[in-house]
Amino acid sequence: MSTVLIVVALIVGFAAIVAAVLFTGPGKASGRGGLKRRFGPEYDRVLARHDGDSKAAERELGERVERHGRLRHEPLPDEKREQYVAEWAALQERFVDAPQEAVAQAERLVARLAQERGYPEGTRYDDQVDALSVHHAHAIDGYRRVHHAASDEGRGASTEEMREAMVGARELFERLILAHPEDTGGHDDRTTRGTGRNRNFSLRPKGSGA
Template sequence: MSTGLIIAIVIVAAVVVVAAVLAAARSRSSSPHGLKRRFGPEYERVVAQHGGDTKAAEQELTERVQRHGDLHERPLESAERERYAARWTTAQEHFVDSPQQSVTEIDRLLAEVAAARGFPAGAEYEDQVAALSVHHADHVDGYRRLHRVAQEPMGGASQSRAGTEEMRTAMIEARSLFDDLITPSAGGAGRHRAGVGADTGGHLPWSADRSRPKES
């Protein structure tokens, strides 16, 4: 048997093995147990959205994995991370005086950061969120809440304290996804990473209520 033929056989065998491994991985990801493990709280949210119909929910999640599972997130340069972090800080500092404007800016910032990482552009919000749910399932719902609040202006003078507090809470929840997106990860996976702002204990270092002093 010639050397060339041996090499060809080895290459074909390697391709077959790789294809089998990828098929097995996709099968595991699409199984009910695999979907629950991969999506975590997002799995329960989608099941509830489908009125408890787990088959319909699992079909939707399987389609998300098929569309976005192979997406490779582009690492951010150090300068990019610093620029995005500075923009978050600026928007956060404006919250007390202009909560709606602050929330809108954060919503825009998250869409931009996600696009920079390789997710669908912010103009394709639903597709972007679907892709984020595949790779950052633990934190994507905070982005949804922030986007919903940002899209429902409450009006300056008529704005209630409850509305302002809701926006503040939405920003706190959205911070987890922001940290996940801009924090370098040795393993490349986005889930369960400690965030840039982890030392705040989950609270933004400011108050939405003028009657309370800013936290140090």
């Protein structure tokens, strides 16, 4: 075989490999095991919504990864962190006297924080939740619950249900507050809190004495 034919064959083979990688994409290439590990309880939730159809569930989750997997996490200055922490602390105190109001404000606060960290706007709730589920799958359920409790449909929720929604939303709030862009690595990191540069950051507002 001539040198020219060998070079042509190598180029064709390389092009085929590149095409295969581009076709599979980050979501499809991970396969069922990769998606299940990445999404955890979110995988089970989507699977149940698709009545146990694993192919449909994996297709949806794979599409989420393709849309949001390369999302750039915006840094959050320490002064901004302190401001958000103080707002959350005030909401927890307000919950005692006005739980419904506190829940509604907590939902808006998490949505605003997520947007500031680079996620879609809170007004695009479904798109924002999909993006958050790619990077914080183990904490997204609390945000859904507080969103429901703050909606017209959730106005019949008991005080205990609203309290549980606040507790769940706080987990995502903490992750968004503490996570630095390099900590997430493009996926949910359950070890973010108290590690690396976050070790010295407190969730208590300065001067609170708590």
